[in-house]
Amino acid sequence: MEAGQQYNPKTNKTNLIKFHEMEKEYNLFSLRSKDGFPIWDIIRYNAYFQLIEKQNVEKNKVTNSKKNIKFFLKVIASFIKLLFPFKENLFFLTSRNNDNNSKMFDQNADTAIHLFEKSKCIIIESFFPNKTYKYSNYKTIHISAILFLTKFFKVGEIELGAFNQIKHSLENTFCDKTISIDFLINVFTKFQKTYSLYNIIFKLNKGRIKRLFIVQNGIQKALFYAAKKNGIRIFEFQHGIIDSTHMNYSYNPNIGYNDSNVIVPNVLFTFSDFWESTFFNPTKCIPCGNDSIYKKxxxxxxxxxxxxxxxxxxxxxxxxxxxxxxxxxxxxxxxxxxxxxxxxxxxxxxxxxxxxxxxxxxxxxxxxxxxxxxxxxxxxxxxxxxxxxxxxxxxxxxxxxxxxxxxxxxxxxxxxxxxxxxxxxxxxxxxxxxxxxxxxxxxxxxxxxxxxxxxx
Incomplete structure (x- = not known):
């Protein structure tokens, strides 16, 4: 197809439309664990990729940085920093970009973080910079320290009813595909463990943390849930393409949503007002812009x-x-x-x-x-x-x-x-x-x- 040639979408239902219709037909957003967690919203992104795209989105955790002594030193330092009080502005960053000085930085949150005094900010860094780190003079905790600690958390017995219902819904909608109960439960238990740790961190810092600013790296539903439970407002920066096919952001507009059935930030700051027209999400979107990407x-x-x-x-x-x-x-x-x-x-x-x-x-x-x-x-x-x-x-x-x-x-x-x-x-x-x-x-x-x- 040449540039400017008209595009005619296929008339057949896409997997995305079938997926959204399934969510409504089987009332999946109403499913709760015994602790009140909205099970479906927690696992839907992983379920979609495992079933439809045949991709395990968790397998990308392997990195060479684990062999680097600097990595271990940063993790050890992070354990120590977790013991000290947090600041009022918590930034969850993904510093995978190079600035003009070859320093690693987060191009999506960089302008915002510099609006605050360093003494009022703390960073959770989700990417391991292999070069000079732009935010080295901030108090920084590496995400690996948090993920390591979650391994020591135990979860209670899982009630299988909701997971059987989800499996039935998926396989009944996509008749030629199968998904295992174990996979669904594994995603959910990881959420439980991660939520439990963040909840402890936030309770220990009760009244200190006012805002969470995040550039998502992976799916951070556990962090969101813990923040909201502790009265912390969540502001997410758009970090890439957002559209109707991105299951972390794409929801069925014909379903009613509230804080009990979805886990989303209070505000999503987008690159421009173009993006809100490309998908439906129950989050308030504000076109705040991005200096790093806007620059020609x-x-x-x-x-x-x-x-x-x-x-x-x-x-x-x-x-x-x-x-x-x-x-x-x-x-x-x-x-x-x-x-x-x-x-x-x-x-x-x-x-x-x-x-x-x-x-x-x-x-x-x-x-x-x-x-x-x-x-x-x-x-x-x-x-x-x-x-x-x-x-x-x-x-x-x-x-x-x-x-x-x-x-x-x-x-x-x-x-x-x-x-x-x-x-x-x-x-x-x-x-x-x-x-x-x-x-x-x-x-x-x-x-x-x-x-x-x-x-x-």
Whole structure:
């Protein structure tokens, strides 16, 4: 499909629509544990990926940083810091980006955290920076210390009735698929253990913590639930693409929601007002903007290709990238891994070992830095598609898996939908179209006044 060509969605029900209809038909949001936990909202994201996408979203926890002595020292220091009082502003960060000084930082919360005095902030860091850390002068606790402590928590006997009902609902709706009770229970018990620890931390700091600011890394329902139980307001920063196919954010608009059946933040700060139109979520959305992503990128005038991989999309993108590398041996290809598939680094490196024009990237370069080097980006679903368009770089979308998450932009200039390497070659060599209409559509500058008003 060429840029600007009209997109006609399939008339058949998608898995997403069936999933949302199932939630309403079987009244799954009404299910409670004996402790009152909303079971379905806790496990639905994992259940969807395990059943529909055939992906275990927990397997991405393997990292090489565990072998690093610095990692262990940070975890030990974190244990000690947990014993001391917290501050009124708790920031849960994911510092996986490089700033202009090659320091690791969180591009989604960076502007906000600098509005507060350091003495009034404490950080839980969910990413292990392998370079200089921008927030080293803040009191920081690494998430691994918290996850380690949860192993010592016990949970009571699980009542199987609700889980049997969920299994029946899923398998009755998706007749050709199965899901195990053990998988569902395992997700729920991890929530219970994590909630129990956060609840203790917050009770020990009762009255001290006023606000939780979070950039989600993984699903943090346990943190949200504990915060709300202890009267802490939750403000989430959008960190990537949010749309109707992202089950952590996408809900059925025909169901009534309240604090007893869903676990969501008080406010979701979005990149712009474009995003709220792409999904339904029972959270209050405020288009607060993001200075780091909004800033235009200066092109380096290279003709490279950046491929944006994730654990869900890697198999399809890897196959096509290999064909591209063979067909266009002089084309520099940057194969950018998402943190959720860093664990595949050696496997992917081996896969492309005979192709010198393919370079595997973890966090050596940010997406913005790679866009500045590239004539086009190739992805299935990624925030980088919008970042490319924001910077007048072509976005080539492979029509696989859940690519229709980008349906709102299929008719935009510089967007190309492809099925194979021949169509890629044609799209890559096509003329770029200057498009001033995307300015401030996907990303806006950070609105300090709106932010301060929202958190009062």
């Amino acid at each position: 990128i200066a092109s380096k005038g290279e003709d490279a290709l950046t491929v944006i991989s994730t654990v869900v999309h890697d198999n399809e993108l890897r196959k096509l990238s290999l064909e591209i590398a063979n067909k266009m041996p002089n084309l520099q290809i940057y194969y950018k891994l998402h943190p959720n598939n860093y664990y595949q680094y050696n496997e992917i490196l081996f896969f492309f070992q005979s192709h010198k024009n393919v370079k595997i990237i973890t966090n050596e370069f940010s997406v913005q830095q790679l866009i500045s080097k590239s004539k086009s980006i190739l992805a299935i679903v990624s925030t980088s598609v919008y970042e490319a368009l924001h910077n007048d770089v072509k976005a080539i979308i492979l029509k696989k898996i859940n690519y229709t998450a980008h349906k709102d932009i299929f008719n935009y200039p510089n967007v190309y939908l492809i099925d194979n390497v021949e169509e890629f070659h044609q799209a890559f060599n096509s003329q770029n179209v200057a498009n001033s209409n995307v300015k401030d559509v996907f990303f806006m500058p950070f609105n300090k006044e709106l932010f301060i008003q929202a958190i009062q």
